[in-house]
Amino acid sequence: MTTSHITPASGVRPEQAPLGTPVPSVPHAISVSLPTFKDNVDYEEAAPRVVQAMVSGYPRFFVALKVKELIAICEKKFGKPSEACFLWPSRRVAERCRSFLERYYTEGPAVRIVEFTIYAxxxxxxxxxxKQVKVFATFFVKEAHGIAKQFWQHAGDIVSSRLATHCLRWLSLKAEEDTAAAAATAAPASIRMPRGNRHYSSSASAATTTTSAKTPAGADLTGAVSSLGLNDKEEDDEDRPVEEAVDGMDNCDYEVYVEERYGRNLDLSFAPKAKVALRRRIASQVAHHVRSNWNGASEYVTEDDVYLYPTGMSAIYNAHRIALTLFPERKSICFGFPYTDSLKVLQKFGPGCYFYGHGEDADIEILEKEILEKTLGEDVKEEDKIVALLCEFPSNPLLKSANLVRLGELADKYGFMIIVDETLGNFVNVRILEYADIVVSSLSKIFSGDSNVMGGSLVLNPQRKFYKGLKAAMETEYEDLMWVEDAIFMERNSRTFQQRIARIDENTEALCEFLKAHPKVKEVYYPKYVTTANYLTHKVEGKAGFGGLFSVIFHAPNGAVQFFDALPFYKGPSLGTNFTLACPYTILAHYYELDWAAQYGIEKNLIRVAVGLEDRDVLLGGFQEALDAITDEQK
Structure with missing residues (x-):
């Protein structure tokens, strides 16, 4: 059984995707189907039946198969038998990976970096x-692979699947050209070499490289690159219908055909314009929400204050890293229970952090007395001060909204920055920037919606006192690492984000009202019901809603399992998709620290739901069906 492409506004539910397959069923999908509660548990425990079924996954957790293929080429060409490597989009990122390995894995030999240049x-x-693409391989002993994977996951400055696919395609075409040139040289002049189809050049591979290891260019890589299997016909199919042209193609054929042949993707030369469009789109949305009593509201933030990153986590990691360039000895504060990797970034990069996991108003007074009051005075050491406070608005998965007004007052009083991740609130619904020094967002989520591209953004507040220092740091530290094809797709996907968010807000509110009134439901976590006053303080006037995410728990001991297994919508990691997507969040994010998470109200059997664009009746009917499956109610 295969998945079908989703038409979100359709009255027909998508058929359930088989375990381990992409969600949605498109090239470069960023989610994966884990359709039962047990599938999620077995995924965390690396059960062979799940591991063997996985052909896709969230890119920071599951290294895409195309990226693995490119890694295999690098390891074969440049590595030693005792070594493994990860690939990065820049030398600076590779060097930061090396520093991370040297800090957290001290038993192995020196880590080395190889530059791999692939020419068009x-x-x-x-x-x-x-005309060329460079990737950088950090080589380390195989025993350190888990540590390197942590850097890949936490920092988020990854090589995307589209970048890897592009590199493999170039390697393949270059090998084909070299083979054809050699054959032409050897063939008699009277023999005409057959020409390949101009739309479907065959793609099996070799490479042209430059490397710090001085490996000879053109070494044999053909065995490490699998053929894309494209057609090699004389036929000119300029006027062939899509259905006929794609008949019989495998997944890779279809990807190249749709994205390049039929213009779903633009020519790569359009990428700089796509990135400008993205930055302007974000800046105008943020500026539009600035209150009228702020000076220069219409020019409050410009595209020059917006920075793009390859993933949302990269934006968070780099916000933290940039803040530390101003005050490298200072610790951070994590306020509220955040997405798991956000906390790991603060803990593992830099001097460390203080964690206030409940993130409620009462915690602000505790924070001031326990930490902040000790940071004032002439004799206070630099390492005792605070560089920044990070919070989500609202938080994941309990949808709590922090009191940003009060936190901002403390930031001004005690001299630290405020960094807010507004992914769940999103640009349309909440007004955040005027209360923060830096606002970060995962563009992979509802801004894109299609679940087929990763990206992140970072916005600086020009009216905060640390702006000049942060801007100067950006001038020297920032690298544009969003791959050109990803930028083109992100720009295309995000053109309708305002309209999509409005519909999803309405769907989510209706669904939460339905669930909250149901006798089998113990609790619904949603900004309308949780720390409501704080959310309303920052909610944009007018038709802005409460977002598209909620979490739910049930009275029945086994209710979560029965509900989740019966839910007739896609199930997998990620959120902010144009289609409804659910997961047992605590199992996926905190399986090996369940007791710790429970201290902050994150129950083991919590189900998190990202609501999509489906017809409301379809949503209500599907959730009623899942509720009907709960049979062991607690008396």
Missing amino acids: PASEIRPGAP
Whole structure:
């Protein structure tokens, strides 16, 4: 059984995706189907039946197969038998990975970095398009692979699946051209070499590289690159219908055909314009919400204050890293229970952090007395001061909204920055920037919606006192690492984000009202019901809603399992998709620290739901069906 492409506004539910397959069933999907509660538990325990079924996954947790293929080429060409590697989009990122390994894995030999340059084949050279692509391999002993994977997961400055696919395609075409050139040289002049189909050049591979290890260019890589299996016909299919042209293609064929042949993706030379469009779109949305009593509201933030990153976690990691360039000895504060990797970033990069996991108003007074009051005075050491406070608005998965007004007052009084992750609130619903020094967001979520591209953004507040220092740090530290094809897709997907958010807000509120009134439901976590006053303080006037995410727990001991297994919508990691997507969040995010998470109200059997664009009746009917499956109610 295969998944079908989702039409979110349809009255028909999508068929359930098989375990381990992409969600949605498109190239570069960023979620994966884990359709039962046990599948999620077995995924965390690395059960063979789940591991063997996985052909996709969230890119920071599951290294995409195309990225693994490119890694295998690098390891074969540049590595030693005792070594493994990860690939990065820049040398600076590779060096930061090396520093992370040297800090957390001290038993192995020196970590080394290899530069891998892949040149465009002749058939791909055109004005404005990239002529070469560089990736950087950090090599380490195989025993340190788990530590390197932590850097990949936490920092988020990853090589995307589209970048890896592009590199593999170039390697393949270059090998084909070299083979054809060699054959032409050896063939008699009277023999005409067959020409390949101009739309479907065959893709099996070799490489042109430059490397700090001085490995000879053109070494044999053909065995490490699998053929894309594209057609090699004389037929010109300029006018062939899509259905006929794609008949019989495998997944890789279809990807190249749709994205390049039929213009779903633009020419790569359009990428700089796509990135400008993204930055302007974000800046205008943020500026539009500034209160009229702020000076220069219409020019409150410009595209020059917006920075793009390859993932949302990269934006968080780099916000923390940039803040530390101003005050490298100071610790951070994590206020509220955040997404798991956000806390790990504060703990593992830099001097460490203080954690206030409940994130409620009462915790602010405790925070001031326990930590902040000790940071004032002439004799206070630099390492005792605070660099920044990070919080989510609202938080994941309990949807709590922090009192940003009060936290901002403390920041001004005690001299630290405020960094807010507004992914769940999103640009349309909440007004955040005027209360923060830095606002970060995962563009992979509802801003994109299609669940087929990763990205993140960071916005600086020009009216906060640390702005000049942060801006100067950005001038020297920032790298644009969003791959060009990802930027083009992100720009395309996000053109309708305001309209989609409005519909999803309405769907989510109706669904939460339905669930909250149901006798089998113990609690619904949703900004309308949780720390409501704080959310309303920052909610944009007018039709803005409460977002598209909620979490739910049930009275019945086994209610979560029965509900989740019966829920007739897609189930997997991620959120902010145009289609409804659910997961047993605590199992996926905190399986090996369940008792610790429970201290902060994160119950083991919590189900998190990201609501999509489906017809409301379809949503209500599907959730009623799942509720009907709960049979062991607690008396």
